Amino acid sequence: MRKITFLVLYIYVLFSFQGFGQEIRLKISGNTEKETKVLDSLGYNKIHPNYNSIKRELDSLQNKLINIGFLENELLDITKKNDTSFTSNINLKNKFNTIYIYYNNEEIDKSTLNLISNAVLDDYFVLKIADIEKALTFINSEISEKGYPFSKLKLVDITNEPNATLKANLALETPDKKRTINDIVLKGYTKFPQSYLKHFLKIKPDQVFDLNTIQTKTTQLNNLKFAKELKPPEVLFTNDSTTLYLYIEKTKSNAFDGFLGFGTNEETGKLQFDGYLNLNLNNNLNFGESLRLLYKSDENDQQTFEADVSLPYLFKSPIGVDLLLRIFRRDSSFTTTNQSAKIHYQINPKHKAFGGILATESNNLLSNNTNQTITDYKTQYYTFAYQFINPQNYNALFPINSKVFLETGFGDRTTDNGSEKQTQLLFEAHKIFNLNLKNSFYIRLNGAHLISDSYFENELMRFGGINSIRGFEENSLYATLYGVVNTEYRYQISNTIFIHSIIDAAYFENKIINTDEKLFGYGFGFGLLTKAGLFRFNYANGKTENSAFNLSNSKIHISLTTNF
Template identity: 50%
Template sequence: MSLYKYVFILFFTFWCQGALSQNLKLKIYGANASETKIIDSIGYAKEAIDFITLQNNLNSFKTRLSQMGYIENEVTIPLHQENETFETTIALKTKYESVYIKTANTPTSQLPNEIIVSQTNDFIEIKMEHIEVALNQLNKALVKEGDPFSKIQLSNISKHSDYKLQAELTTTTIQKREIDSIIIKGYDKFPKSFIKHYLKIKKGNVLDLELIKEKTKNLENLRFSKQLKDPELLFLKDSTYLYIYVEKTKSNTFDGFLGFGTDETTDKIKFDGYLNLKLQNNLNFGETLSLLYKSDENEQRTFDVNVKLPFLFGTPINLDAGLNIFRKDSTFVTSKQDVELSYQINAKNNIGIGLKTITSSNLLDSDSSIALADYDSQFGTINFNHFKPQFNNTLFPVNFVFDLQFGFGKRNDSNGDLNQIISSINSFKIFNLNQKNSIFLRVQGALLNSDNFYDNELYRFGGINSIRGFKENSITGNLYGVLNTEYRYAFSPSMYIHTIFDAAYYENRLLSSEEKLFGFGLGFGFLTNAGLLKFNYASGKTEDSKFKFSESKIHLSLQANF
């Protein structure tokens, strides 16, 4: 075969492919030049890959015309081919601007005000282009009332005036549905009380699937479970089954840190640290058991145990009980007991009342220069808690916490009774600027309002969990406030660095002193096979002193889930 034949065959092949791949063209005319101009201004798909698509485009355009008010539009010249273009003629006829709808007993409060032209007790006027939106809104309102198979439509449509129509709104209801049974799939031992009191989904609730989907999203707020997929419904003749798909997740945590710095008097390195163990939902009850042991460089020891039992006996009431023992070398020992009953307002908010008792013993001789005493205190407390997680972020799984407590009570010692007031706040928020950058802010503080004070009843703060760059629990006061700030940059979903800038103010009326404190530093964290490893380097100073890097604090901590 000659070269010319090869070239001819190649050219013919490409020509055929080009010819076969050309789109079909569509041209729509109106009954007159004016209508054609209107059709062109509205716009339509003028090309299609095949004839079926072209026909569908034409039908879609006719539907759009009806929605715009040209409900009498009619094809006067059927679709036909002229050369390479398919042509048709549509007579638009009268454009109706709005419809007066007789609403009867159908509620119209669900309709947005912007689509309503006018309204009376019996009629509502809606623009033609908003009719579909209005019907959909009204149908959703019926679905929310438990009738997922309801139908709503306009009937008895007639002419009201030259450019307006009138119609009746008719509703076809089948059967109102309620939730007859709730079935958990994936995690069969999921605590059922959380469905009723945490998600607020109960048997007998009017069926509203969209509302149920919103509620089940709150499963993501639980540390011990996550939602596998959206809930589903099974409709039987006389009953409705709700299926919720849940998976159990690792929720036990171990948190520990090792801190070290230079002793001011001996110039030797001293160590401190803590161990914090939290066991959650191991009994498939949603319960939480927390254990904490802390030892710091000031020869202070803390032991704390807390248990939380949610939704006692199937009620919406939670029980929190705790014991805290603090020992200051051979100076004093203080024991605190807390009991609180709380109510779960919703998935994020909790309010409670409780009783706090404190017993402290002076371990020194009676002639000690330190203002210590044996005393007992009792407080009635009220507490509010807000919790918002972001568990999709493995580095920072909690976005917002707000915890506020007030207490009123009295202290009893050898001098008699003394009325006291206590209050505390602990809150933090992460502001996510984008995927990599975020700002962390935390505010914490406490107040003891009393006519006089003992050293062994004052608040103790300082260290990695309050103002960084200072020794653990080295600062005492009857009032203090701490602001922690961090700018965080995430290199990846498993590694980040951050700045440290802390500020604090405290008062110690026992010593007639008040002071401002500051802490500066850097830190980083990264996920390992063992958990999240954090490193902080911080240096602290008072308002009138200078930074001493020899007194800086280094903190290493590891948090693991299991």
């Protein structure tokens, strides 16, 4: 008896599941063969799990017919042929091609309508039927941007016209008063600098309210080093006020950067070390300020000290100030001190312009001056610069996709023998070409040119090393003109590890010794993002154009950048 019971139960369950998995076929036809072809061309779903799915498919199909001009289409019937088959008949009726929409030119600008229609007159415009929904949505969004987020737009008094056209009036309902931002409430990072709201995001009280524009602006928070957007902004409407809520988080923006390099001294054959320390402090006073301190010492017995301060939006104005002090000393030959003061204007989150003064003083330290190319001098330049930065904040390893910096300076160099006009040009740019999620190509260009009638050794530009052409000693190359190309093919193993190639090239001129030369650097490297920061290892070998590779000229550079 028990076996029979289990057998009956098994058969019941088996057939129940077969019933649940049963497919229902749907065939839709028109009143004519031509109408049926139109329906088939819309690509409706012919297989359904149940009757409700069939109803939803028919509703969707009728909406598609309306969008292409069959505004009067009618569902005639739904007939069940058998347990697995249904048929339906739809009468398409007349197809309309165009519509003439009459509007009030005091409510809607003609310039707005020109963006959606090629036929706009003073009191009406013409649209294709298929474009109606998209066009009305666009018009409504334009009205919303003017401070009317609750505006309503619809077509009324629709009538048939000859030649498959329609005529309608455009009805607009808007509140009597525009919506403006009455209050801005910060959530999360409540001490976020107010000047950045006004000048960086360009969001302030009494501004006409437009949520789409505000959401676009607040995404620019992610371009800042010291803050990011937690979630999209929200708004609270009351009868007479509009309160905007911004959700911001303060991020770790201080950075400590350093590297250790070692290689073989060509003269002594001994191992030598060089390196630098670079400290960046950002927004510790909740003002958006930044302070950079750098100390560098290399194997050529050269020391560099830099202090760089940037104070944005002084006195709540769109103007900021950048101050720089740089001291360079080469063994016992000379020291050079640079002092710079610039004002900057943040055009928008990606673009910035600079203007200022750069003063330089260099002193000859040689007690017995047998080197006539080193002498005391002073210069004063008027400088102008432009900067563009395009971030890619989703990538922790490579947060900046592209950057351009251009600077030019015009001034005079003064010595005991008189003064001389000089011009200095600086250029730096880099770009990451993301081939896919793991592979990318990086290229960096940088160079400088000092234009003068005569030159001194202690005013030449210095380059070479990990931040210039790799495979050469730090600041070992002196030039009146130079250009460097750095390239890397990068493979990102994970979100925290990458490996890359090194192929560098450079060209420089030194008019003091009347030489010009081409340089090349080849090697490989890898990066590892740890809790301590970004650890980077580079191995590169440098050579001149007419020299052979020599492994003893190879350089290993190790750096660690820590955010805190």
